[in-house]
Amino acid sequence: MTEPAFDVQLSLVAEAAGMGKIYRRGAEEIHALREISVAFAPGEFTCVLGPSGAGKTTLLNLLGVMDVPTSGALRVAGTTIADAGRVRLAEGGRDRLRRENIGFIFTEFFLLPTLTAVENVQLPLLWAEKDDHSYAVELLERVGLGHRLTHRPTEMSGGEMQRVAIARALINRPRLLLADEPTGNVDTKTRDGIFDLFRELNADGLTIVLATHDGELAARIDRVIHLREGRIVEGA
Amino acid sequence: MATPILEAIDVWRSYQRGSETIHALAGMHLTVQPGEMVGIVGRSGSGKTTFLNQVGCLDTPTKGTISICGTDVTAMLEKELVAFRRDHIGFIFQLFYLIPTLTAVENVELPMTFAREGNRRERALEALARVGLSEVRALPHQLNGGDMQRVAIARALVRKPRLLLADEPTGRLEHGSRVAIMDIFRSLRAEGMGIIIVTHDPTLAEETDRIIELRDGRVVDERKVA
Ligand SMILES: Nc1ncnc2c1ncn2[C@@H]1O[C@H](COP(=O)(O)OP(=O)(O)OP(=O)(O)O)[C@@H](O)[C@H]1O
Ligand SMILES: Nc1ncnc2c1ncn2[C@@H]1O[C@H](COP(=O)(O)OP(=O)(O)OP(=O)(O)O)[C@@H](O)[C@H]1O
Ligand SMILES: [Mg+2]
Ligand SMILES: [Mg+2]
Numbered sequence: 001m002t003e004p005a006f007d008v009q010l011s012l013v014a015e016a017a018g019m020g021k022i023y024r025r026g027a028e029e030i031h032a033l034r035e036i037s038v039a040f041a042p043g044e045f046t047c048v049l050g051p052s053g054a055g056k057t058t059l060l061n062l063l064g065v066m067d068v069p070t071s072g073a074l075r076v077a078g079t080t081i082a083d084a085g086r087v088r089l090a091e092g093g094r095d096r097l098r099r100e101n102i103g104f105i106f107t108e109f110f111l112l113p114t115l116t117a118v119e120n121v122q123l124p125l126l127w128a129e130k131d132d133h134s135y136a137v138e139l140l141e142r143v144g145l146g147h148r149l150t151h152r153p154t155e156m157s158g159g160e161m162q163r164v165a166i167a168r169a170l171i172n173r174p175r176l177l178l179a180d181e182p183t184g185n186v187d188t189k190t191r192d193g194i195f196d197l198f199r200e201l202n203a204d205g206l207t208i209v210l211a212t213h214d215g216e217l218a219a220r221i222d223r224v225i226h227l228r229e230g231r232i233v234e235g236a
Numbered sequence: 237m238a239t240p241i242l243e244a245i246d247v248w249r250s251y252q253r254g255s256e257t258i259h260a261l262a263g264m265h266l267t268v269q270p271g272e273m274v275g276i277v278g279r280s281g282s283g284k285t286t287f288l289n290q291v292g293c294l295d296t297p298t299k300g301t302i303s304i305c306g307t308d309v310t311a312m313l314e315k316e317l318v319a320f321r322r323d324h325i326g327f328i329f330q331l332f333y334l335i336p337t338l339t340a341v342e343n344v345e346l347p348m349t350f351a352r353e354g355n356r357r358e359r360a361l362e363a364l365a366r367v368g369l370s371e372v373r374a375l376p377h378q379l380n381g382g383d384m385q386r387v388a389i390a391r392a393l394v395r396k397p398r399l400l401l402a403d404e405p406t407g408r409l410e411h412g413s414r415v416a417i418m419d420i421f422r423s424l425r426a427e428g429m430g431i432i433i434v435t436h437d438p439t440l441a442e443e444t445d446r447i448i449e450l451r452d453g454r455v456v457d458e459r460k461v462a
Contacts, residue, residue, distance in 0.1 A: 066337065066375055091373055095339060104337045112333050112346070114294060114321070119350060123335060126342060126349050152294065 012075070013176050013207045014063050015039040019072035019082075020230075021058050032058040034230040035072065040176070040209060045202040048211040049218040050227035056211035057180055059227065063209060064178045065098040077101040077175050099124065103169030103177040107184035109161040111153040111168075118149050121168045132171065139167040143197060159190035166197065170206075177201070179210040183217065195220065239306040241399050241430030242268040242291060247300035249286050249453070260286040261297070262453035266432075268399070273421060273431040275441035275461075278450035284434040287450070288401045291432070293321045305398055322351055326392030330404035332384040334376040340364060341372040344390045351395070363390035367420050382413025389420060400424065400431045406440055418443050 021033040033055045040046060040063075048056050061067040065076055071085040079097055080088045089097065111120045121136040140149055143163040153161050162182065169177060179198070183191035195217065202208050210221065218224050226234040249261040260283045268274055276284050289295040291302060293309050301310050304324055312320060334343045344360035353359075364372050367386040376384055385405065392400060402421075406414040418440065425431055425445075433444060441447050442461055449457035 061377070064337070066377065095342075095373075098337060102337070106336060108331075110333060110335055113329060114292070114327055115350075123346060123349075124337070126338075126345060154289075154294070 011042065013040045013042055013044075013077065014209075015075045016062070016069075017073040019062065019069045019074050020085075021055075021062060021067070022070045031230055033062070033069075036230075036232055036236075037072075038225060038232060038236045040207060042175075042207055043202070043205050044223060045198070045208045045221055046210070046223045046225060047218045047221035048209060048225050048227055049213065049215065050211075051213055053229075054213075054227040055230040056213075056227055058230075060104075060178045060180050060209065060211050063176065064102045064104050065094045066104075068094070100172060101175045103172065103174035105162070105165055105169050105177070105179040105182045107181045109153070109158075109165045109185075111161055111164055113153050116150045116152055117145060117156075117164045117167075120153070120164055121171055123168060124171050136167070136171060139170050140164070142170075143167045157190075158186045159193060162186060162190075162194055163197070166194075166201075170201075175207060177206055177208045179208065181212055182210065183212075183214070191217070238270055240267050240269050240303075241272075241305060242266065242432075243301075243303040244287075244291060245301045245303075247287070247290055247302060248298045249283075249290060249295065250298045259453050261290065261300075264300070264450075264454055266448060266455070268430040268432060270398070270428045270430060271425055272446070273425045273433065273444045275444035275447045276432060276434045276450060277436070277438075277441050277447060282450040283453040284450055285403055286453070288403055288432065288434060291399075292325050292327060292401050293317045322347065322395065324398050326395075326397040326400045328385070328388055328392050328400065328402040328405045330407040332376070332381075332388040334384055334387055336376050339373050339375055340369060340379070340387045340390075343376070343387055344394055346391060347395055353395075359394055360390070363394040366390065366393065368416070380413075381409050382416060385409060385413065385417055386420075389417070393424070398428075398430060400429055402431070402433045404434055404436065406435070406437060414440065 016036050016038050019036045023030040023032055048059060050056050062069055065081060068087045069082045073083045074081040082088055117140055118136050121139055125132050140146060143166050145163050183194050198208055224235050225232055244264060244266045247261050247264040251258045251260060264287055278284055290297050297310060301308055341360045344363055345356045348356045367390045369383055369386045406417055421431055435441055444461055446460055448455050
């Protein structure tokens with residue numbers, strides 16, 4: 001057996017070793033990721049750069065425990081998700097791990113139109129019994145929307161909606177913030193504002209992995225991992 | 237006769253754009269009885285979404301009255317409106333607005349968390365069974381469009397609203413899923429729910445009891461479906 005094993009570095013936020021993902025569609029096999037080995041240390045801001053179909057979303061979904069690898073090993077927030085190509089954490093455990101440790105931001109904002117900004121930010125706290133209204137307010141102030149607390153998404157611009165989505169992704173005090181093409185839906189000025197916000201959050205110690213095909217955005221991030229056809233071709 | 241689920245009388249919604257006033261709604265009338273399914277059609281910009289927003293208490297009319305189950309909502313304060321909306325109205329949109337990091341059943345639990353209600357898991361599972369979704373632990377990205385809309389419908393139903401508002405609910409779905417979604421609407425109607433469906437799809441409109449056509453913010457045609 002030459003299965004990849006972990007270096008024991010419990011302090012890493014996420015670590016993949018020889019990780020692969022095959023999607024099966026009928027008889028067809030799509031190798032979305034091949035033998036990815038990469039680690040993310042606390043406080044790092046990493047960009048995953050690659051063209052469409054390179055496997056960026058697949059990688060973020062695995063790091064965010066939204067999906068499981070089909071080969072290799074993956075550890076997130078100190079917990080083994082998969083090892084030697086076998087899933088080691090059951091579905092319920094994965095749901096909990098994701099809820100407690102991961103913040104996720106997407107191109108689309110996924111804000112509920114019937115809820116105010118504060119309510120949207122509180123959504124992921126479903127299971128928490130304590131009322132985190134004041135923390136939701138604090139986060140909205142943090143992302144520059146203190147004046148928009150009770151507004152609904154239809155009353156906001158795209159950039160404002162994405163800020164609400166960012167505040168929502170932070171409500172569980174995540175150890176890892178994943179952003180999949182977060183500025184794909186906004187103009188360049190808004191993009192720059194959102195990027196500055198990521199920068200500030202990172203300066204406060206938040207670990208961020210941002211996927212994009214925007215080379216201009218990637219050029220502003222210290223660590224860039226180039227992904228192509230499911231492989232890291234540079235930067236691991 | 238039973239109290240209508242909805243009674244909208246001479247509803248106006250005007251917007252100021254620079255020096256120009258746009259009347260998105262200009263004297264809109266509509267009554268919906270329990271167990272009635274109404275289709276609203278009309279070209280883009282005719283005021284369909286604006287109307288649903290007024291009825292759904294997401295926006296306040298410039299003029300006119302809207303009564304839901306006999307209560308005049310145009311006279312309510314914002315705080316009361318929020319509670320009233322949660323108790324009486326379910327919304328379904330073209331985009332499903334599911335939270336991608338939450339499982340299907342967790343997404344359905346959402347509306348109950350704000351009302352701080354008990355038995356959330358059990359009731360969410362019940363609502364999902366109702367719309368025929370068995371993959372209750374799946375994440376949205378693992379579901380097809382039709383199943384995502386089922387989750388969204390279950391979420392709209394879970395607190396048993398009297399009025400269901402659907403804005404282009406099948407706009408993004410293929411034929412098979414559309415048929416399934418219409419079957420769900422029909423069974424809800426049979427239970428006495430009032431349903432308003434905004435659609436561009438003529439075949440979907442033909443499945444309702446009554447079709448209302450809007451133009452420039454008012455009803456220009458109304459007919460019963462045979
Ligand atoms: N659920 C799925 N089932 C089958 N194949 C999939 C699935 N998700 C992704 N793929 C395939 O896996 C490969 C990688 O896709 P992925 O979405 O990770 O790329 P990406 O880099 O995020 O692309 P984009 O920039 O277009 O978002 C592609 O060939 C894609 O078609
Ligand atoms: N917040 C707003 N501010 C200014 N004008 C608005 C606003 N919302 C809607 N309108 C205007 O009101 C009119 C009706 O819009 P509405 O969205 O209700 O149309 P619709 O029938 O739903 O169209 P579609 O089929 O494209 O969804 C349009 O002229 C629109 O530009
Ligand atoms: Mg992608
Ligand atoms: Mg509309």
